[in-house]
Amino acid sequence: MEFYPGIICPGFVNAHCHSELSYLKGAIAEGCGHGGFAASIAKVRDNFTPEQRTKALLDADSNMWDEGINAVADIVNDNSSFAIKAQSQIEYHSFAEVFGLKTSNIEQCKSLTINPNTTLTPHSVYSVQSNDFAKVCRHSSAPLSIHFKESEAEELLFEGKGSLAEWYSTVGFECDFLHFGSPARRIVESIPAERSVILVHNCFVTQEDIDLIMSHFSAPVYWVLCPRSNRFISGVVPDVVHLLRRNHLNICIGTDSLASNHSLSILEELKCFENIPLEELLRWATFGGAQALGIKPRGVINIDGVDLENMRLTPQTVVKRLV
Ligand SMILES: [Zn+2]
Numbered sequence: 001m002e003f004y005p006g007i008i009c010p011g012f013v014n015a016h017c018h019s020e021l022s023y024l025k026g027a028i029a030e031g032c033g034h035g036g037f038a039a040s041i042a043k044v045r046d047n048f049t050p051e052q053r054t055k056a057l058l059d060a061d062s063n064m065w066d067e068g069i070n071a072v073a074d075i076v077n078d079n080s081s082f083a084i085k086a087q088s089q090i091e092y093h094s095f096a097e098v099f100g101l102k103t104s105n106i107e108q109c110k111s112l113t114i115n116p117n118t119t120l121t122p123h124s125v126y127s128v129q130s131n132d133f134a135k136v137c138r139h140s141s142a143p144l145s146i147h148f149k150e151s152e153a154e155e156l157l158f159e160g161k162g163s164l165a166e167w168y169s170t171v172g173f174e175c176d177f178l179h180f181g182s183p184a185r186r187i188v189e190s191i192p193a194e195r196s197v198i199l200v201h202n203c204f205v206t207q208e209d210i211d212l213i214m215s216h217f218s219a220p221v222y223w224v225l226c227p228r229s230n231r232f233i234s235g236v237v238p239d240v241v242h243l244l245r246r247n248h249l250n251i252c253i254g255t256d257s258l259a260s261n262h263s264l265s266i267l268e269e270l271k272c273f274e275n276i277p278l279e280e281l282l283r284w285a286t287f288g289g290a291q292a293l294g295i296k297p298r299g300v301i302n303i304d305g306v307d308l309e310n311m312r313l314t315p316q317t318v319v320k321r322l323v
Contacts, residue, residue, distance in 0.1 A: 004302045004322070009282050011070030011299025011321070012266040013289025015224045016145070016200045016254025019074050019092075020081045022060035023053040024259035030232050034151045035163055037233045041259055050080075057084045060264055065089055067265045068301035068319040073145055073198065073224075073254070073293055075121075077105075082115045092117060093293050095145045098136050099123035101173040106132050110139070121145045125186040126154050126164060130176050133190050143196040143222075143292065149183055149209070150201035151234065158182050184209040188216035198292050200224040200254060202244070203236050210247050222250045222292035225284075227272035229256030241273060245280075252288040267303070267319045278311040299323055 021041075028040045061084055064072065071091040074081065085092045096109035096118055109120055119142035122128040128136070136144070149155065156162025158178055168175065180186035191197060196219040199205075205223075213221060223244050230236045244251050255264040262268075270281045282303075290297045300323035305316040 004304070004320075006302055006304035006306050006308075007278075007282075008300060008302055008322070010286045010290075010297035011301055012068050012285045012319075013252070013293065013295075013297070014064065014069050014072040014255050014264065014266055015198065015222070015252035015289040015292055016226055016256055017064075017072050017074050017264060018076075018257035018259070019057055019060050019072065019085075019264075020053075020076060020078060021257035021259045022056035022264075023048045024257070025056065025262075028259050031235055033234050034153060035167060037260065053080055054084070056258070057081055060258060061085070061088050061090060064264050066321060067263075067267065068299070068303075068321050069264070069266055070297070070299040071290065071293060071295055073289070075145065076112060076118070078108075079112065079115075082118075086116070091295060091298070093142075093295075094118040095121040097121055097123045098132055099127040100132070101127065101129060101168070101175060104129070104132050106135060113139075119143075123147060124154070125177070125180075125183045125190075126157050126175075130190075133177070137191055137195065141195065143198050143294070144191065145198040145200060146187070148187070148199040148202055149204040150230070151236075152204050154183050155204060158186075182209075184212045188212055191217075193218045196220050196222070196292075196294075198222040198224055198252070201226060201230065202240050203230055205240050205243065207243065207247075210243070210249070214247070214249075220250055220291065222252050222288070224252045224254045224292075226254045226256040226261075226269070228262070228269055229254075229260040231272075232260045232262075237272075241276070245276075250288055250291065251284040252292050253285045254289075265319075267313075267317065271313050271315070271317065275312075278306065278313060281313070 096112040124147040153162040153164040
């Protein structure tokens with residue numbers, strides 16, 4: 001018998017990741033905002049060799065395993081991550097992300113779904129035209145993982161204002177979905193009620209959005225928070241966690257990618273939430289993500305360096321994999 005100080009719990013589930021962007025670790029400046037972030041990626045993404053990308057993916061995968069992560073909801077745009085995921089001890093669900101307002105990548109995404117555990121999802125409600133959105137919803141019955149209200153520009157686009165609207169008009173993108181009137185309305189009017197959805201980021205979600213979405217869906221809705229990515233990209237510290245908790249919603253935790261984070265550590269994400277009971281945080285990071293992916297929690301991890309008297313994480317808290 002072995003004795004471990006601290007807490008023992010099932011392995012973590014990373015409910016939102018883009019492992020294939022791991023090669024961008026340290027390559028993108030912090031705080032450049034949404035438009036700036038996308039532009040920075042476009043600028044540097046061709047500076048890396050396939051070998052560098054593969055090495056970065058391998059490192060990300062083994063670091064996640066060491067950090068106590070047993071399952072990952074992983075967004076994919078290409079084939080680069082599947083060979084590594086097939087060899088991994090981590091259980092991956094890959095979401096092939098459909099987007100494109102002028103030219104669509106849906107056929108390429110469909111070709112990715114021949115890989116194990118890979119299904120289509122729309123990138124967001126601001127980057128996919130109606131026809132593709134409907135095709136994705138019809139393609140399977142797996143959960144959809146949608147970037148949702150990460151920035152204020154998303155809501156403003158539906159009012160013809162803000163930075164997204166300006167960018168689209170500069171480059172000549174026309175949206176055929178603005179008649180929905182808001183991101184939340186597009187969600188409920190485009191996705192069947194019995195389809196489970198994983199909404200990612202949620203920084204600017206309002207009570208009205210929650211009411212609308214929760215009154216529509218009969219299937220569970222999962223709300224993923226990626227606090228360190230939000231801080232990295234736009235300096236936003238989403239206060240929305242309290243709103244989600246008040247509404248008793250299913251909360252999950254994601255890291256987003258190494259393009260917008262310093263590590264793929266669920267424990268470090270949890271440390272961003274102050275004054276929330278540790279049992280609740282651990283539930284989000286384990287059962288929450290597992291339910292979203294329709295899997296059972298697996299693995300056993302040891303969380304040490306916890307303030308056990310107040311049941312809070314501390315800056316010194318560390319995680320160690322036991323099984
Ligand atoms: Zn993302």
